[in-house]
Amino acid sequence: MANSINTSGTDTYVGTAHSRVDGPAKVTGQAKYAGEFSAPDLAHGYVVSSAIARGRITALDTAAAEAVPGVLKVLTHENRPRTAWLDYNYQDQVAPPGSPFRALYDDKVHYSGQPVALVVAEDFDTARHAASLVKVAYEAETPNTDLAALQDQAYVPPKKRSGIKPPPEPWGDAVGAYEAAPIKLDGRYHMAVEHHNPMEPHASTVVWEGDGKITVYDKIQGVSNSLGYIIGVFGMKKDDVHVMSPYLGGGFGSGLRPQYQLFLAVMAARDLERSVRVTLTRDQMFSFGYRPDVRQTVSLGAGEDGALQSIRHEAISGTSNFEDYQEVVVNWSGVLYDCPNVALDYRLAKIDTYTPSDMRAPGAVTGVFALEVAMDELAHATGQDPIALRLRNYAEKDRTQDKPFSSKSLRAAYEQGAERFGWAGRDPEPRSMRDGRELVGWGMATGIWESMMQQSSAQATLTADGKLVIGNQTSDIGTGTYTILTQIAADALGLRIEDVTTKLGDSKLADAPIAGGSWTAASSGTAVMKACREIAAQVFTLARRLDDSPLANVDFERVVFKDGHISVAGDPSRSIAIAEVLKAGGMDKIEATGSAGPDSNHSQSFAGYTHSAVFVEVKVDEDLGVVRVTRVVSAIAAGKILNTKTARSQILGGVVMGIGSALEEESMLDHTLGRFMNHNLGEYHVPVHADIHDIDVIFVDEEDKANPMGVKGLGEIGIVGTAAAVANAVFHATGKRIRELPITIDKILA
Known part of the structure; x- marks a missing residue:
């Protein structure tokens, strides 16, 4: 497996811990980031967001805003320039089926926070002030944003999203095997909606080069997506558009698709024939994609020895009214464990929000959480050690594709992670371990993510x-x-x-x-x-x-x-x-x-995944219900590691996000208003330094030939399984099985 041309077979830099060159x-x-590039004639745009979640705009009064000195123009659906907007006339590499959102297209309001006007002025402060003077009248309708109330309307998406595998056909008789199983577990699982919240807000700076040519600095995780978007939406020639995004201050998936500030900035620059920058506020960062609301049911049937006889995993996910967003949620239950009878089901329900978007390990974070908590419940019900139960049901092939794995070192990850963590010293009885006034819990879970190449x-x-x-x-x-x-x-x-x-x-x-x-x-x-x-x-x-x-x-x-x-x-x-x-x-x-x-012959013959074994220690104040994650060991099997320093940082970041999912992150929807109410970093809680203690990362030796580099990727695997390990540790500490994230004080004390 060659990864360089050195015939000596040695590498000087690859495989070492090298500091970041940037x-x-x-x-x-x-x-420089997208919102920091400048131009001699740079104007600034400020977005006016809708105050309702569903309905239509009946009147717009922009006179007061236009009268402010320094205001160049107020753009709305009534006066926007004509564009080449069609539903499918641009190449969005991650778009789900449906009609992509079109800013300032007409008088319809599809979700709370939708842009309804753009104020363009000579400077940012003037644009922001003038935006506060724009008056919008609405004819409001009652929004439907409560997925729990709409589950009866769930449907199988008629069109498959490109790159997203639908659930496989069932095998065996999952219902019959469940009914006949000596041990039956049936649980409902739910994770709160989460927003990406990268440090850098979304911004686009469009530099007017003259003769209809533009240079665009966009916050995007792939300039090819922004380029295709601009060419398609505005009918521009490829040679007239230059897109750059040299640095990103975090994305986590929010930058995979062009967001609406790009459209607004390009539209304004072309209309005014001058450079324009549009930067979204933190509040407006909550007005587009998020990890979707998903309601899950996992039913496990097993023998007295813990051997799985039936797995049923069902999920209903929220999506917008204009696109069918899809991600792989339930398929993991057919991959991780060997079971003769499996039935997996994934459906969507329409709600009045923006389309959800891919957020670090989309689908896997959600689905594996439910599966791995259910497996911990099965371990407790059968008196099995959680690792022993997983080894008893260890999968040697991917049943969903009927293929062997290209490589799988999960056994070694269990072994090395458990040894480093000291798992052998765990008393299996819940509430049996203490440290002063705190209950101590040890939990573990498995992580998995696809190994892909494009x-x-x-x-x-x-x-x-x-x-x-x-x-x-x-x-x-x-x-x-x-x-x-x-x-x-x-x-x-x-x-x-x-x-x-x-x-x-x-x-x-x-x-x-x-x-x-x-x-x-x-x-x-x-x-x-x-x-x-x-x-x-x-x-x-x-x-x-x-x-x-x-x-x-x-x-x-x-x-x-x-x-x-x-x-x-x-x-x-x-x-x-x-x-x-x-x-x-x-x-x-x-x-x-x-x-x-990708090697088509290899991909047709093998299934490729990264794997992890996550071990977590929590300490829970019995009186106050405060949960602290005091230790984490994450053992990763991800093929060749190119840089042990940056690789470790990737896993650390994923673990921290997983702790956030488990204990803190929650975008709260007011279903009466159809609005996320904690749309700021003061009320949307993320882990801070005081929340994070010891995180130990192990890279398990693994050789894989899925690609010439022998790598499997690390961006996602660190977060998958972490929240489940935390939840399982909380059960071990307290004896309370909490199936809904985040695990907050009120749930501990309930």
């Missing part, structure tokens, strides 16, 4: 001074993509990492998919490796042609690229500097493009 730019403020390309340019520039359109959303691609390129050509520059998030670079799904390392990493391999081959060919070449009569497979030189393997005396080769050959630079995509 770190200095970020900590010194040199890194079609991607990358370009590389080696110059005569021995410097290398690589890049493509993908984004670094804070995961360390700049760093790992730099490491891969440096090893591929045997260069110092300081001699490699990586460029990302630019629509003029090589085509690449959006950054999501944990597929970036496999997809863009392989493309970079191939581009560098092509350059290496060209350099080698050039070197062999030189007079008195030390590489004469040597095959490419026998050379090593190291320390800026090409050398014969095993004979370092036969060596020549790469820069010298270009100089002697009269070459200013050598360029190459590499392309990579």
Whole structure:
């Protein structure tokens, strides 16, 4: 399994703990984000949001706003410029079936917080003040936002969302096996709606270049999505639009789709023929996508020994009235454990909110929470150790696809995680462990996420001074993509990492998919490796042609690229500097493009997943009901680890988000108003430093051949299973089984 062209089989940078190459730019403020780019004639737009959740606009009075000095224009559905809006005339890589939301399109209000006007002024403060003067009259209708009340209206989505596997056909007789099982468990599970809340709000800066051309700085997890959106919606030529997104201050999936500020900024810039920036407020960040409300039922039938005889997992998810958002929620119950009788069902119900959106490990966070709490309940009911129960029902193949796994080191993850955590010292009896006035609980859960690869390309340019520039359109959303691609390129050509520059998030670079799904390392990493391999081959060919070449009569497979030189393997005396080769050959630079995509033969034969075993210790104040997560051990089986430092950080971030899901995060809908009421970071609670204690990350050795890099991705797996492990630890501590997240004080004390 080759991951570099070094025939010695060693890597200098790949697999090591290397600090982020973009770190200095970020900590010194040199890194610019979408809302920080400027232009000499930059105007500012401020969004006016709807005050109702459903109905229509009956009147708009913008006179007072337009009279404010410095206001350039107030755009509404009544005066917006004509655009090329059609339902499916742009390429959104993650769009669900339906009609995408169209800002300022007509007088209809589809959800609370919908943009109803854009005030454009010479400066931000003027635009914000003038926006407060816009008067909007509505004809309000009663919104339907309570999923629990609409479950009888749930339906199987008629069109499948691209890339999302629907539930497989049932196998065996799940109902009959459940009825015949000696042990029966039937539970209802629910996670609160969560909003992404990255530190950087969504913003778009559109620079008017003249002659109808624009440069757009957008907060997006893939500039190709914003480019396709602008071209399709506004009917523009590709050559007239340049989209860049060099840095993101967090996304977690909120930046996968172009959000409405992009449309508003481009529309205003084209209408006024000047540069315009639109930045959303924290309140407005709650006016689009979120992790959806999902109501789940998990029914397990098992023998007295804990062997599963029946699994039924049903889920009903909320979606908007204009799109059928879908994610994989129930399928995991057919993958994680071996069971002869399985029935899985996934349905949608329409509610009057914006369309939900993918949020870190979409579907898996939700579905695995329900399954893993149910498995803990089964372990308790049968007197089994939770790990022993999972090993008893260990799956050796993916029954949902009828394929063996490309690799699976979950057994090792259980073993190594349990040993590091000290699981053998656990007293299985609930409420049996104490630390002073606090009850102590130990819980565990399994995590799983798909190992995916997308079609991607990358370009590389080696110059005569021995410097290398690589890049493509993908984004670094804070995961360390700049760093790992730099490491891969440096090893591929045997260069110092300081001699490699990586460029990302630019629509003029090589085509690449959006950054999501944990597929970036496999997809863009392989493309970079191939581009560098092509350059290496060209350099080698050039070197062999030189007079008195030390590489004469040597095959490419026998050379090593190291320390800026090409050398014969095993004979370092036969060596020549790469820069010298270009100089002697009269070459200013050598360029190459590499392309990579999933191996169809491999994907047809194998199922690929990352796995984890999560162990959690909680301490619960018996009198006050306060829960503290005091220790976490997360053992990860994710193929080759490219950078142990950035990889660990990915898992740490996922674990923290999982703790937030378990104990704090909850977007609260007022069903009378149809509005999320805690739309700020003062009332929407996320974990802070005082909430997070010891987190230990283990990377289990695992070899996988699903892609040339041997990687499986790490962005999602850290969060999956964490909330379930916390909930299971709370049960062990208190004896109270809480199936609804977040686990708040009132639920502990109830």
